[in-house]
Amino acid sequence: MTNKLMFFIGNWKMYGENSLIRIIKALHEASIKFKNKNKKNKVVLCIPYTLINFFVKKKKIKSISIGAQNCHHESLGPFTGSISAKMVKDVGAEYIIIGHSENRSDGDTNKKIKMKIKLAQENKLNIIFCIGETLNEKKTKKTFSVLKKQLSDSIDKSTNSKKIIIAYEPVWSIGTGRTPKSNELKKIFLFLKNTSKKILHAKSYPAIIYGGSVNDKNVSIFSSISEIDGFLIGGASLSVKKFIAIIKNYYK
Numbered sequence: 727m728t729n730k731l732m733f734f735i736g737n738w739k740m741y742g743e744n745s746l747i748r749i750i751k752a753l754h755e756a757s758i759k760f761k762n763k764n765k766k767n768k769v770v771l772c773i774p775y776t777l778i779n780f781f782v783k784k785k786k787i788k789s790i791s792i793g794a795q796n797c798h799h800e801s802l803g804p805f806t807g808s809i810s811a812k813m814v815k816d817v818g819a820e821y822i823i824i825g826h827s828e829n830r831s832d833g834d835t836n837k838k839i840k841m842k843i844k845l846a847q848e849n850k851l852n853i854i855f856c857i858g859e860t861l862n863e864k865k866t867k868k869t870f871s872v873l874k875k876q877l878s879d880s881i882d883k884s885t886n887s888k889k890i891i892i893a894y895e896p897v898w899s900i901g902t903g904r905t906p907k908s909n910e911l912k913k914i915f916l917f918l919k920n921t922s923k924k925i926l927h928a929k930s931y932p933a934i935i936y937g938g939s940v941n942d943k944n945v946s947i948f949s950s951i952s953e954i955d956g957f958l959i960g961g962a963s964l965s966v967k968k969f970i971a972i973i974k975n976y977y978k
């Protein structure tokens with residue numbers, strides 16, 4: 727049920743600057759040094775649009791990939807300030823985050839997210855598709871139905887299961903320091919693996935990663951859940967030290 731790759735994906739949000747390019751070499755070295763026998767580490771940095779060109783040109787290291795954090799749901803048009811999936815691809819990004827809860831709360835609906843996923847796929851980008859329940863939905867025991875709807879409203883059999891990574895990010899966990907209990911997470915991951923495989927009509931399980939307050943202290947708890955194929959890391963991904971400690975402690 728597990729994937730061949732272990733993803734460590736940084737989401738810089740609206741932070742970061744050119745000088746953080748030094749993080750690339752350090753991450754490359756850390757991902758070679760700390761690994762297990764069965765899985766290959768894949769490190770991705772999803773950075774602000776304005777840094778993509780600089781990072782892609784400067785990085786030199788092939789093992790680290792660069793991604794964007796969003797795109798518009800139309801392929802082109804009069805959308806002031808927006809960026810299309812093709813523009814993201816043209817500037818050299820290989821990955822794209824779609825459906826992050828911060829964008830959902832800014833107006834991204836499941837329908838718009840479906841359009842974005844389609845455009846990202848047409849432009850041959852690897853998609854990091856975020857889903858997750860709010861605290862209120864968790865309290866009212868709607869987690870599984872919310873996740874199922876987010877999946878089935880935005881992906882289907884036309885989605886390439888090898889080009890999509892599903893990121894389970896409970897909204898109540900993002901930036902709060904709170905994470906789900908491991909028995910809850912195990913159940914949710916089993917559910918997501920089976921449900922997404924069915925929706926995608928896939929032969930094998932898609933990669934599913936966890937996001938929300940991942941840090942060097944709690945990452946070892948997640949390593950006991952074999953269904954977790956990696957992490958989407960927000961705050962901690964802006965610190966070279968913290969990001970490397972996450973990779974290292976995961977394999978401890």
Ligand code: PGA
Pocket residue numbers: 737895899900901902937938939940958959960961962
């Ligand atoms: P966090 O953010 O690690 O700071 O909680 C995760 C995310 O929003 O992707």
